[in-house]
Amino acid sequence: MEFFQRGTAGATLRVYIDHERGITLDDCTAVSHQLSGVLDVEDPLPGHYDLEISSPGLDRPLVFSEHFARFAGHRIRIRLAEKLEGRRKLDGLLQGCEDGLVVLESEGRRWEVPFESIESARLVPEF
Incomplete structure (x- = not known):
C-alpha cells in the first residue's frame, strides 16, 4: 500500500510493508535502501520528496x-x-x-x- 502526499512542507511517498512474522526496523531499512535505488533510477515522481517505509503498526487496521x-x-x-x-x-x-x-x-x-x-x-x- 502506498501513499503520495504533497503538502506545504514538501512531498512524502509513504510505503507500508507487512509480513506474517511481523516487521522489524531492519526490514524497513532494507526496503528503503532497495526502493530508493529503484526510485532514483526510474524517477517516476517529479520533484523532491521524502520516502517513508513503515509497518501497519500494533493497532493495524483490518481492511480485507x-x-x-x-x-x-x-x-x-x-x-x-x-x-x-x-x-x-x-x-x-x-x-x-x-x-x-x-x-x-x-x-x-x-x-x-x-x-x-x-x-x-x-x-x-x-x-
Missing part, C-alpha cells in the same frame, strides 16, 4: 476479509456504519471471518457482524 481470518485469536475494536442490536462499537476476541461475517466474542456472547457493515476495525495492542 483476509485480515480478519489472519488475526483470529487477537483482540479487535470494530466501528459499524449502522447500529447492530443497538451498538455501533464492538470490542472483543476475533474468531475469524465466515461467509461474509466477521465473528467475535464480546461480553460473553458471539457476535456475527456483516463484513460490509464495518466502518473501521483495528487490532487492540496487548502488552
Whole structure:
C-alpha cells in the first residue's frame, strides 16, 4: 500500500510493508535502501520528496476479509456504519471471518457482524 502526499512542507511517498512474522526496523531499512535505488533510477515522481517505509503498526487496521481470518485469536475494536442490536462499537476476541461475517466474542456472547457493515476495525495492542 502506498501513499503520495504533497503538502506545504514538501512531498512524502509513504510505503507500508507487512509480513506474517511481523516487521522489524531492519526490514524497513532494507526496503528503503532497495526502493530508493529503484526510485532514483526510474524517477517516476517529479520533484523532491521524502520516502517513508513503515509497518501497519500494533493497532493495524483490518481492511480485507483476509485480515480478519489472519488475526483470529487477537483482540479487535470494530466501528459499524449502522447500529447492530443497538451498538455501533464492538470490542472483543476475533474468531475469524465466515461467509461474509466477521465473528467475535464480546461480553460473553458471539457476535456475527456483516463484513460490509464495518466502518473501521483495528487490532487492540496487548502488552
